[in-house]
Amino acid sequence: MTKKELVDNIFRKQSFLCVGLDTDLKKIPQHLLQEDDPIFAFNKAIIDATAPYCVAYKPNLAFYECFGIKGWMAFEKTVAYIKTHYPDQFIIADAKRGDIGNTSAMYARCFFEQGGVDSLTVAPYMGEDSVTPFLSYEGKWVILLALTSNKGSHDFQLTESAEGGERLFEKVLRISQQWADDERMMYVVGATQGKLFEDIRKIVPEHFLLVPGVGAQGGSLEEVCRYGMTPECGLLVNSSRGIIYADTTERFAEVAGEKARELQQQMAAELAKKMAC
């Protein structure tokens, strides 16, 4: 998917919501456990209920790998289902990979050639040659970790460098722009980072940011938009647990759809605010 197509989808649907498919057998409604493939059955119902209100899905690979072969089958079926029934959805494999060149090349083959997803989250610690193998696929995106939503983000990402006090996440943003532009790369920035979005926008004024941490992790949508939104929107805000586990009865999908719709309406209001500026 191109950046223009993504932006068009966002304005058409008045939503920049990404639904995180962190599907955990221990948390899904118990009646689904009788299905042949409970993970896929859950995802399918969630996707059908939320698709009108979101522009992206983000299956978190940990939740699929955890169930070994069955998990991988569920992942592959989920991606195929989205591509067939909702081809305008942007699919993010949240895998946080990153390894030496030949290994990253294998991961790229895995997710982009066989998996068919649009993008992959990648960790920057190992530098350029761990990231560039993902950039050789036309129309596919790298979403690089910059400033994450968790408490541990303070351990290393905020470390100031001896050269001019640049923080590590700022260096990641600056250096990685030499590897790809805003048509091929996005950045993960946690919703819990508040005003730091202003600093981020000074370095990457045009890039899309994938923003986890609204909802269960305590980030504020309004704050993210105030400091992070661009004229092209420039945000994909993810919600996982707040949508997919909002209800654990037989009404789970319906309630997930309602929660997604609530977020979509807040997002429409934020887009309108921005456009009015």
Added chain:
Amino acid sequence: MTKKELVDNIFRKQSFLCVGLDTDLKKIPQHLLQEDDPIFAFNKAIIDATAPYCVAYKPNLAFYECFGIKGWMAFEKTVAYIKTHYPDQFIIADAKRGDIGNTSAMYARCFFEQGGVDSLTVAPYMGEDSVTPFLSYEGKWVILLALTSNKGSHDFQLTESAEGGERLFEKVLRISQQWADDERMMYVVGATQGKLFEDIRKIVPEHFLLVPGVGAQGGSLEEVCRYGMTPECGLLVNSSRGIIYADTTERFAEVAGEKARELQQQMAAELAKKMAC
């Protein structure tokens, strides 16, 4: 496996060799492609040929994930085969994972409960709460990326901080010691880093280091030992391509065994040198 058991294995076998199972269908001998599970058939032959000369195996997850469900089956069979036939081998899942707490907990479940490996490589970028979920499994190890073997290691890992010029990899070594001691944590340090092993040993004098990059990537075993070896050895030196793809005919396993034996003999000499000091 405890640290003492690992050290005992090293001195008994006079080897600190880890064989990297980066098994690529495009590189294995063509006659194996007729097998039901070519990846496992290759691994089994390599393991049987090299087990006398090494103390650890490191399947690189990228190479298994790349083949989806078949790849995962081959990975699971490989781990089970090693555990059954060579229970004194230390098994490293080279996955370079690391995510927010609940996701890392899923990965930990995946690899330690279901996968049955001894250890997992983890990326430090997301900090403490992305690493600690892996530390709650008795007898299991985290192998944290510190200073990697690739060219991109220079992009961020060597960045000096404003506080006292500490480099990022040094901060990772220092801070992560608050999370676990040398009985539960090792560090990845690339063989290509030469004299930097001296600086590393000032911060982690007792920890085991997992050292990739000897062979195909150009690192020197002799240099790694001179600067990195401790009285308990403290090193697991990995070789992947230099062993498993040394020959691509029907003699591949025999030649892999010879290559492993050559390295083992060099390692025995290095251990003798150290013990003579």
